Amino acid sequence: MAAALHAFATAGFDGASTRAIASDAQVSISLLVYHFKTKEDLWRAVLENIASMATMKQLLANATSEMSAAKRLMIAIRGLVELFAEVPELHRLMTLEAHQPSERLTWIIENVNRKPFDAMCALITEAQAEGAVHKLSPERLRFAIVSMAAVPFSVSAEYQFLTKRNPFSKIEIEATIDMIYKMIFIQEP
Template sequence: MRDVNPRKARRAVSAETDLKQPSGMAKTPRRVRRPKEVRERVLAAALHAFATVGFEGASTRAIANDAQVTQSLLLYHFKTKDELWRAVLQDIASMEKMEQLLASGDDTMTAAQRLMVAIRALVELFAKVPELHRLMTLEAHQPSERLNWIIENVNRAPYEAMCDLIAEAQAEGAVRKISPERLRFAIVGMAAVPFSVSAEYQFLTKRNPFSKIEIEATIDMICGMIFIQQ
């Protein structure tokens, strides 16, 4: 009896199966890779992790699990945790683009009107990404290389643009005469805190800070506190 090569036998069976398969039978669909969708899920999971447990407490394995991807796939897109952390901040910066917003105002708008637009944009940003203020609170309480990176690559340009705009609105007589730098931090705090501590806010006030009514009320409150009523 002739010996049969198992590998050749498997190929023969496979070929026979292919020949017998009806031409109209649907083929098993190939898995479609969606790198953009994977990247967005990973960035969202990473933002949540970094804002909740900090850079040191976050792990790429836990982030991958939260994003429902393998750790190897996460590391394919982001080689290190540090690279992932920077990508999260850059993604947020692309949403904000505050310096572009402040520079793109209509020539007919006063500085005060442009400042109102900027305040609305800030409140809406923090309502959309409440983790941003939590992350910054964890990073900004002491000097570090990561804080230096945030300042130089994310914060400095919009910070300077807003301070300049506040000073310009003060020169128009529309904004209270307080240090522009202090006012900028006050505006950011008022715009961010209701959303970054949303559970406490809702428990004590019985109102949802993310509702349209509350967002508009937050904008009105900030404007009422910094603008001089005519």
């Protein structure tokens, strides 16, 4: 899965080669084809694997129902930043797939993105009703949160070159989380 994710996030679906993926994964092409009949099957398996890490349930694993929506949103933001720090290829892959309409993008939206998108927007709306989050479009805020959470890691070489800081360091991860909180919340809950 890691080799396939790297290939799809680096070269895109069309540029990724199943032979190269098999080689990088140190498995035979016949074994890869045995498990994944087509490149599309492999691509979907990669996305489903990532989707299992990016559910709101996963992002809110440390939250309780007694917490305010703002506090739960803070936990979700932390989870997103940590996810993108762990799997920077996720944002790279989405950037390659989401820039134009396609059957693959439709599949991603229907099978991977829709539920977490709706859940995050609902959580933002709830936190706005509490007066903790800026009164902007919840959809735009969700895209802003994802962007701020993902970009330092998906363009890590540029980030490190320009800032002289490693975005994957614990200090930088915490600084990214803190920056997002300051941008999204009117006051920290």
